[in-house]
Each structure stands twice: as structure tokens, then as C-alpha cells.
Amino acid sequence: MKRQPYELANAAQDGGAVFWKSLEEKNSNDGLQKMKEAEFPLGISPDELPKGVVAQVSRRGFVKVGAAMTALLGLDGCVRRPVEKIAPYTRAPEYAIPGVPSHYATVVSQRGEALGLLVEAHEGRPTKVEGNPDHPASKGAADLLAQASILDLYDPDRSTSVVHGGKPAKYDEFEKAFELLMEATEADAGAKMRVLVQPTNSPTFVRLRDQVRQRFSQARFHTWSAVSDSNAREGARLAFGQPMHANYDYARARVIVSLDSDFLQTEPGAVRATRSFADGRRLREPSDTMSRLYMVESTYSTTGANADHRLRLPSRDVERYARLLAKELAASGLDLGPVRGALGDSPADGIPEHWIKSVAKEILANRGRAVIVAGTRQPARVHALVHALNAALGNVGQVVTYTPVVDVAEQDHASDLRQLALDMDGGKVETLVILGGNPVYDAPGDVKFGERLAKVKNTFHLSSRVDETSKACAWHVPLAHSFEAWGDQRSLDGTWSIQQPLIQPLRDGKSEIELLSLMVGGLMETGDKPRSGYDSVRDTLRQVSRATTGFEKQWTTALSRGLLPGSAPFAFTPSDVKGADIAAELAKPRPAAKPLGGGQVEVVFTADDKMVDGRHANNPWLCELPAPMTKIVWDNAAYLSPKTAADLGVTSGDVIELSREGASATIAAWILPGHADGSVTVSLGWGRTDAGRYGNGRGFDVNRLRSVESLHFTDGVAVRNTGARHELTQTQDHHSMEGRPVAIDATLDEYKATPNFSQFRSPTPRTLPLWNRRDYSQGHRWGMNIDLSACTGCNACVVACQAENNVATVGKDQVGRGREMLWLRVDRYFVGSDEADPKVAMQPLACVQCEEAPCENVCPVNATAHSPEGLNDMAYNRCIGTRYCANNCPYKVRRFNYLEFQGGEQIGGPPEALYGELPEVRKMQFNPNVTVRMRGVMEKCTYCVQRIQEGKIAAKRSGQPVRDGDITPACAQTCPANAITFGDLNDPTARVTQAAKRDRSYQLLAEIGTHPRTTYLGKIRNPNTSPEWTKEKG
């Protein structure tokens, strides 16, 4: 059938913004057009069937079997349903009520921040993670890593026992051998013992480490993590003489200048920052104010996507920009002391003048309400300069505060690791204990950690799986998941939380502090027995507890609330910035920047949005989560700008070789509009070889290209197109809405001029409805509102939905066929006609629960039907899989189970061993209140109907009506930005009703008359409208 052009398509013609999901779409690629028309790219195709099936089964045979089955179908009723057993407890645990989930407060260490969580457990089985509303780091929200961490607990590839010399061994054997070794090591006070640890926020870890140091006065601890805030710590050390955390109050800031800092996604404390940033930009009416974010970065990060202005600069040039900005500020009268003289004379090549003059002017106009923040990629001196600037501007104490770090002994990771490597070379290391981490995989290439490890006699590795490092060590000890072990963590603001286990270690794992206790050995207060994790944590708390009596009460409060009340120290304001030290550091000569271009590029190493440094590599949810900006699944890629790609002659999918100083790495290229020219971004954490069944061989390992000197970015990298191709699978062109204006945005000025701007681009339908509309004015009328201005596109909601609703992962091959199952997707639109520097709009989209649902009219078996509360229900057992509903859905939010994605008998089977045989242990995560869908069934979002039913039943039990906020779908609950509100639209005081009534509220594709229950608030940007800026922009 010929497709009719959509009347509102290409809003660009009448001056509106251009929305496009990919370069292919923008430039009307023919292949893409065909894909759109096919709706479902492929049905079941012969290559998915086992070999020979097509040849063996004749049409006649098929009809014979089919007829016989139909005849036998009637006998189905004769068969007694299978006998089911009920196994009650023998001794029921106290307070455990079968069928009523319990919630435990705990904490998880995430990207350097301790995130307070509430974990839901069904009959002792942790199933879902939520943020702890009482905890200042999470405020009830959780990020995508915390949401996905529940699946790490049930990872089938975690090691099950101690491994010694490649063979399984008993923990007792390890304990005995380890204790004997420790006693022998005492002879030389541990002079030849080294311990490699991860950076920590745990007071118990630090206390036990210090005890180990007492026992072995000559032993040394080294810290290494491939992704860390080491530069920020060193910057603070430079500026204040001691390491400390800077906390930024984005909610109160008027202007924010981010120097390569992805503070909304990959930097420490992103959950808190996201809430704070969104609060600073939440508009209720046109007269409200919002902050303005200037972003200077090389790659296109989530934070960059939320910036009002974004300057594309290679990461190495960000420092140049910082110096120029500081100079301009100083020239405009800011007293920078000795720092001013050390700023140097950097040329302003590639940096537009208004980015210096205008930004400086705005910062000065907002003294005390401006935030300048540097990214962890930037060297320590940039951080120090930023501290000096914030102090001179009077921002400190206003929007910038400082808190002490937990571990003051932590040194700069790169030099610390290099020192360890040198010691290993020099034969100074006989015993190396590696507590967590995976240095053989993630140490910089020039450290050659694996080779050097072979020179060490006694090696121990504590790790969740037998990974690259474990294989190179004599002993491997299984590491307990953080939901399995006692511990404690302090957040960046100092809040002290107890890590409370929910379940006995499934795989007999031990925690880091339990191993440290073993090392402390004889020094223990209680004699020779190592303290358990529980005792160690209590010991620490008892030491700092100011209460001499009532410790138990304090302990119970800490456990139940998830934090120790009043444990966050008063944020302090360092009085003296050591200007002279900063100046001296800034004035140090640096190697000249190498020219970019002519096959030479800068390479930037970023923490992966999903894998971080590779620690989540075997998590299928994260593997399959489309990367926030590129929507690539199951892979990482080298991102480069369209211009750089053209210069180098590469296109997306070409495998390129990056090489410098003898080190090289190959990786598939991906053109990312908006990337800085001359720069290539690669993310860490992929290309693992020993991660497990899901993570092995996914993506490309780029750690070899890193070096101690240039850990985060390096120029002078030669690029060569190898000529090979790698298929990168992405979802950005799936579920196309054909250029209809969906993510509606405006500038603050436009909003002020026309508060209801979004309704013009989402007009009411011109045709009359075909039948009388149903009356929903009685009872509940569930609805959702998503504020596109608050949404940062962090994707936490996507994983939360997956965890709550038993949504399957399907594997790279199936995603390539357009069969991903995610109910909720975050569409990323590029906005603007400039391919080199587009803006971005993010739009989370799940089923919008149309009141006049097109899907329902076409279902031949009434499997999808409307509830009186307006939900578009799915009765999975009725569905016969015609897929008509998905065809008729204008929002493309329905998902079909083409195969047994949740385990079960397969016809043939996909090439990837992803499902078919779902590991038993993984099934423990399933939400018992949601059906696990089978092959041939359509599924979609129903506003977490199980939560709605539970909320209504709870209200029935208590005899009270359902109040606003009693029912929260998984996506809204986890949203760090509070962008999603849910409630009863018949309740005039409900937050969702208020939000839906706001002037910038609009219905998606309102003109087609579906009357969706989900409404959106149009995105507001806050560009600089000063004459200097607009003139320069020309």
C-alpha cells in the first residue's frame, strides 16, 4: 500500500526545528525508508530455523500435523491439570509473611558515590532496587547501574568456589594457606607484601587497612581503578593541601560552566546532581527562572545533551579554554591572586570569542550563584584552577561546598599503579593481594600488569568471577555481592550508611573487609579468630559513636533508616586557596600539543555509561540497554564527528586501528553528530575475555592504548582504516514515528511569549470521533506526565521498567532484527539542521494508554481491552500473536515475543546462547506479580498495573481512599530528575493533574485523536540572548 505523507511531517518547512534520529534519517536513506515501511523488519526467517527443517517439513506434512493438533485440542479439557505442591516454611522467619515483600535499607558503592537504596525481597529473594527516600545521595531515586545491580547478584557466571592453581578448592584451604603466609610475612614486617585495592568510601575498610598496616609496617597499599575521581582529589590537594570532595548545588546556581564534566551521568554523585540540576530548571509558569548550562566537551555526553550551549573542543583543549576564561575573568576585575600570572598565553584558536567574553560576563553577573565544574578526565591542575575560580567568585559556601574524603591515604591512581609495577619489576614484591578490581584487564597498556604479575610468587585475587586477573593469580576468592555482605559506606556528603545484606552469599563469596580481617589476624581484639563483616562494621560504628550508651538503638536506627542520622559533617569552606601552589603547577612547562588532522587525532577514554570500567560486563540488561547518545547495543564504538570521519575516510561500522607509541587498539567507528572535530571518544569496559557468557567478546578493549602519563586523553594517535567492517547494532532508527513532531521544545523567551507553544505543534484533531467517547469521570483515571525539561536522558527508567516487569533481553542478533523488548525507550532526537553541531532532545516513551486506542479496535481476540480506569490492558493468555495491534499503534510501543526469550523450548535457536536455557539462578530475580511472557505474545507498558492493583488493594484493606503518591510506577519511582509523575487525573489536587494542566503540556500526536493519558511538558532551553552572543552566533 502506498504510504500517505504525514501532514505535519517536516515541520522545518514552516520554520520549526528539524528533528532527526540519525544521519541516515536526516538524509532520507532509501534502506531506512524500506525498513520503516516494513513495520516489523523481519518475520521469522529461515536462517533462524535449525538446519534442514525447511527441507524436511513439506506443506502436506505441516497441514497434517496442524489438523491433528486442532482435532486433539478439544481433549485438552479432559486432562487434569498437573499436580502442584505447596512447600511452606518449617520454621517461619520472624515477620516474614508469604506474599508480602519486605524492604531493606542498604547502600551500594556506585561510581565513587554511596547510593542509599531500598531493596525489595520476596520471600528472601531480592528482586528490585529502589532509591532510599531518606538518603541524601539518592532521595528515592536510583541510577541505571543500581537498578541493574540486582541482576549482577544472579549472574550465573559468578565463581562458586575458591580457585587455586586453576582448580576449585575449599575456602578453608585458602584461609589456612593465607594465614600461614601472613604469619611468615610478619618476619620482615611485610616488606615484600603489596595490597592492591579499589578506591573506597568505607570507614571499616579504612580502619581495617590501618590495622593491617600496623601488623605489617613495611607493607604497602596501592589504589587503582580504571575509572575514578583521582584527578579531582589531586586537584583539591593542590588547591587546599588536602583531598576533599566538592559538592555543587545546581538547584541554586544561575549559571553552570562544565569543563568536560559529565556530572549528570558518568561522574561521581550523578543521581544527586541530576535531582539538583532538574530542580534548578523546573518551570511551573513562564515567570519562573532556570539555570543556564554551558558545556565544553569533546564527546557528546548526557550532560552535553542537556546543555543550553555546547562548545565542541578536543578534551586536551578544555584546559586552554579554562585558562582563557580565567584570564578574561581576571581582566574583568576578579582577584585571582598569584594564579593570574600563571595562566599563560594560550591562543584562542577554535574558541569563539563570545564563549570567553560573554560567558565571563555572565559568571561575573552571577557571583555566588555560578558553578564552574571540571570533569574527572581533566588533569588535577584544571581542578585546582576551578577551585580557585569558585573561591574568588564567592561561589564557595553558596553553591559550592566541600566535605572531607573518607580515605585520605589514597594516592593518585596512575602514579600509584606505576610504583607498584616498578616494585614488581625490581623483585620487591613477593606477595600481592588484589582486593577487587581487574587490573590485568583494565591497567593501562604500558604498565603491562599481566606480564609483571607473573613475576610475583604469591598472588591472591578477590573477584566476583574468575576473570582476566584471577586467571593470572595463584588464588582466586569469590567476592560477595553488596547485597550479600555487611559493610558500610559514606556518601560524598559524608552520610554514613550501613550496607545491610539481604541474602546469604549465593556463591559463598567473601567481602573485602572480611579478607582484610583475615589479614589483621592476631591483632584482633578478640584473639585469633578473624572478625566477621558484621562485627567489623559494628566495631567501627562503636568507635565513632558519640553515644556512650544506647549503641544498639543507634545501630537499629541506622539499619532501618539506611543511614546514621546526623552523620553528614557540616560542609566546610576552606578559607585559603593555595594560590601560589596552583600558580606553580599551572606554570609548569607541558609538552606541546600535537596537531590534529592528517590522520592524527586525539583519543578520549571515557567511563562507559553502562559498563563503567567493565565491572558490569556480564549484565545482559546493561549490554542491551541502548547507549544514551548513540543507541548502540551490545558493543562500544569509537565516536567521531562527521567531519573527522570524512577526513579519515571512515564511515560508521568501519573497524579502525588507533595507534600511538607502539600501543594500538582496533575498534569500530561510529559517526556521532556533535562530536568535537579531531577527537575520537572510546569508552572503557568492553572487549572482556573472561567476563562470562554474556559479556565475553562484546565490544572492543581499548585499555591497551592508555598509558600512565595519559590516562584520560592523549593526542598524537594515528588512525588507520583497516578495511574490515563490524556490525554495530543500534536502535535509534527502530520504532520510527516518521518525522512527526513529537519531542517539542522551545527557548525560555519563546515560552514566555507563547506559554502554550507546544499545543500549536500538537493540535486537537480536526475530524470528529467515530463513536461517542467513554465517560471516565467516575473512579480512577490514571495518567502520567513526563517533563521533557527535567528529563536528562539518563536511562535509569528503562532498566527499572525491565527489572519490575520481567522484560526479556534478546541479544544483539535479535535487536538487529528490530525485536528488542524494552517497554520503555528513551528516544534521542538531534535537533537542528547543522549535522556537525546539533542540539539534542530526549523523550522517554512507553505506552501512552490512549483513551481511543487504535490497537484495541484491531485485536481479533480482544486480548487488549480498555479498563474503566483507562488502562489499555493486556491479557497475555488471550493473545494469539497477530501483531495487528502493533501495526496500528502510532507510538510504536508494543513489543512481540518472536522467540522464547525467557527460556523454554526453542524452535531452532538463535546463534547466541542468550536464552533458551535461562539459568535457574537468574529466575530468582523475576517479579512474582508479573507474568513472564512466552513466545508469540504481544506485550507493552501498562503503567505497572501490578503496582496499581496492589495500591488499590492496600487502600481497600485500610478502608482509606487511594491517595496521590500511594501508587508509583517503576519508571517514576527511580527517576533521578523527578521528571515523571503519575496519579489519578480525576483528583484535582494530584500532582499529575496539576502537571497535565500546565501551559506547556501537550499530548503526543494529539491531532490523530487517540487522547493519550500520558502527557508531556515541552522542553525549555535557556539560551544566552545577550546581543554579544547572538551577534557572534550570527
Added chain:
Amino acid sequence: MQLFPRALNKLPLVAAVGLTGALVGVVFVFWYYFSPKNLQVGYAPIQPVPYSHRLHAGQLGIDCRYCHANIERSAHAMIPPTQTCMGCHSVVKTDSARLANVRASWTSGAPIEWVKVHKLPEHAFFDHSAHLAAGVGCSTCHGRIDQMDVVRLDKPISMGWCLECHRDPTPNLRPKDQITNMDWRPEMAPPGWQPPAVNPPQHCSGCHR
């Protein structure tokens, strides 16, 4: 020449009537005998412990909720843990042969594997607490458990049967203090008592999630 006898002229009529009758018969047989009402009701499997509700709930008059605790809070009616049995039987009938499996479970820690009698259709989610809160009594769905030595399925527990009540719940409601009264009859309602408007769901997601 006449090949077929004259009587055969009636054949089409006889065949039409006969076949229609047979068809109706087959449909009736399936409709009646193959329904849960006929196939499921009466299911009374042998349980690992010969526990008698007639004795405990009927003659001794133990309240249902003594063993099926938390039924007012949870979706599940919880088969009691062995602990509950032993609460009494560590002092009462301590050496009864009928309790051998209970004692074995208590010493070994292995659960007693009861056979499920009241099995919902697949893909349906049922919540006891909601029904109790509305005022549906135990006997409404489970029958006279207090008169059963072996628990027997008394009602079809099929979707049609559920919906009958969800469409008109009033005859099946009782005051909340009469929930566990096995002998309840509507005429026993206190004078002036009105069944509450409970508004049970009749749409798919009420039970299917």
C-alpha cells in the same frame, strides 16, 4: 428402474435431524462435562499428612486464621509452617502415627509438601486480603471446609465463576466479623446491615497482569 428403495427419500431429512442432534449433543457434552464445574469440583488429592479440617476447624472450633495467619494482609493464604502444627502437637498427641510426617519435617527442617487443591487458572493473580476486606467469607469460595476430612475443591474456581460474583457481589458479602463463620447464611445478617459497595474489577488487569 428403481435402484434405491423409496424409504431412502427420507434420508436427507433423517440425516439432517440426526446430525444436528449429534452436533448439539457433542457441544452439550463438552459444554457440560468438560467444564471446570464438572472436571475440577470434587478434586480431593491425598495429602502427605491426614489433616482433618472437620476435627480442627469444625469440632475444635479453631479459627481459620490461627493457621492461615496474615490472610488479611497478604495475597496468599499461607499454608502454616510446621512450627504452627508443632505448637500444639509437641504437647498434644505427641506420638500419633498420623503426625509422623509433621515430626519428621520438624526434625529434618524439610517442608511438608502439601498438594495444591485450590488452583487458579493460569495467568490469574488472586489476592485473599482484598476479598476479605470486601467481606467475602471463607466458605463462599472454599465451601464447608469445617465438614471436610480431606480438603476437596468445592467450587469451580474458573474465570466464569469468578466473574459471576464480580458482576454482582452483594449476595456473597457479609459483615467482616463473620468472615470465618462457616455456617453463615445471608439471613443471619444483623438487622439494618447493608452490604458495602465494593466495586470489584471486571476488566482484564483486575486479575491478569
